[in-house]
Amino acid sequence: MKPFDFVKPDDQEAAISALAAHSPNVRILAGGTDYLVELKHVSQSPGTVVDVSQIAELKGIEETEDGLRIGAGVTHSAIMADPLIEKHVPAMIHAAHTIGAVQTRNLGTLGGNLVTCVPSMDSGPTLVALDAEVTVAGPDGSRRIPLTEFFVGPRKTILAPHELLIDVIIPKRNLGKPTNFYKFGLRKGQALALVNAASSLWVEDGKFKDVRISLGAVSPVVVRAPKAEAVLEGKPVSDDLISEAGKIAVTECNPIDDFRASLDYRRDLIDVLTRRTLQAAVEIAAQE
Numbered sequence: 611m612k613p614f615d616f617v618k619p620d621d622q623e624a625a626i627s628a629l630a631a632h633s634p635n636v637r638i639l640a641g642g643t644d645y646l647v648e649l650k651h652v653s654q655s656p657g658t659v660v661d662v663s664q665i666a667e668l669k670g671i672e673e674t675e676d677g678l679r680i681g682a683g684v685t686h687s688a689i690m691a692d693p694l695i696e697k698h699v700p701a702m703i704h705a706a707h708t709i710g711a712v713q714t715r716n717l718g719t720l721g722g723n724l725v726t727c728v729p730s731m732d733s734g735p736t737l738v739a740l741d742a743e744v745t746v747a748g749p750d751g752s753r754r755i756p757l758t759e760f761f762v763g764p765r766k767t768i769l770a771p772h773e774l775l776i777d778v779i780i781p782k783r784n785l786g787k788p789t790n791f792y793k794f795g796l797r798k799g800q801a802l803a804l805v806n807a808a809s810s811l812w813v814e815d816g817k818f819k820d821v822r823i824s825l826g827a828v829s830p831v832v833v834r835a836p837k838a839e840a841v842l843e844g845k846p847v848s849d850d851l852i853s854e855a856g857k858i859a860v861t862e863c864n865p866i867d868d869f870r871a872s873l874d875y876r877r878d879l880i881d882v883l884t885r886r887t888l889q890a891a892v893e894i895a896a897q898e
């Protein structure tokens with residue numbers, strides 16, 4: 611590990627000032643489950659590391675006028691234990707539960723998962739399926755953008771070195787929306803997703819409404835499948851249409867072919883997971 615300076619600001623404002631003061635030779639540390647691995651192997655010092663893991667403003671989960679606000683510093687374990695998440699977005703609990711093991715979930719944060727931006731990130735699909743937005747802040751103020759615009763490519767987001775991810779907002783209109791997440795890995799635990807998926811929808815007068823299908827590990831970033839969504843939108847709920855949507859979703863993704871799974875296998879998974887998450891969301895809708 612190369613030597614570096616270390617600062618641990620007390621609050622969000624001090625963190626932003628520290629980032630601005632040391633940019634561009636500065637990195638943020640939250641739970642460290644991704645970054646410490648990287649830090650041990652880099653050939654150049656990061657300059658200054660700003661530890662945001664104890665900043666209270668990044669930790670809250672609360673209902674606001676806009677929806678449900680989840681601080682970037684909230685850990686996966688905190689998500690799993692939170693009553694507001696359980697009430698409004700239980701699919702986030704299922705997604706968090708699939709991340710690593712207990713130790714990783716206790717340290718790893720939602721913000722760190724999104725900023726690392728690997729295509730297989732397990733918190734991405736559910737949030738994309740719920741039209742989540744993120745707040746980004748820097749010395750010139752803050753801005754809110756759709757999560758889909760935050761992701762740029764594998765391990766790349768729109769964040770500049772002097773910017774901090776503050777929170778994730780699930781819009782009010784989507785709180786309680788029937789949603790299902792499913793991850794398929796080669797093991798039950800401690801496995802990267804070969805494919806992960808989330809679907810959200812309302813059923814109104816027996817018809818699909820506001821369908822969202824989101825897939826991870828099948829493209830450079832977590833993506834939606836808009837053509838598959840369109841095939842369902844406004845139509846009476848049916849298994850045949852869900853099957854059709856699964857097949858269309860396959861055409862909207864670019865999975866890789868590697869030692870973990872062949873291209874054909876991943877394509878099958880996209881079809882199956884799209885169908886499964888849609889069917890599960892329909893079942894949740896029927897219970898409400």
Ligand SMILES: Cc1cc2nc3c(=O)[nH]c(=O)nc-3n(C[C@H](O)[C@H](O)[C@H](O)COP(=O)(O)OP(=O)(O)OC[C@H]3O[C@@H](n4cnc5c(N)ncnc54)[C@H](O)[C@@H]3O)c2cc1C
Binds near residue numbers: 717719720723774
């Ligand atoms: C053993 C193991 C198993 C894992 N299994 C999974 C898995 O199954 N699924 C999965 O999705 N991930 C998995 N991960 C990856 C990792 O645990 C998650 O991505 C975790 O959420 C990262 O959060 P963190 O707080 O530890 O981030 P850190 O490691 O602290 O930071 C990660 C990156 O995000 C940046 N960052 C952190 N917070 C902010 C912020 N607020 N604003 C701006 N930038 C920020 C850092 O600078 C760094 O670039 C695993 C990791 C390990 C070590």
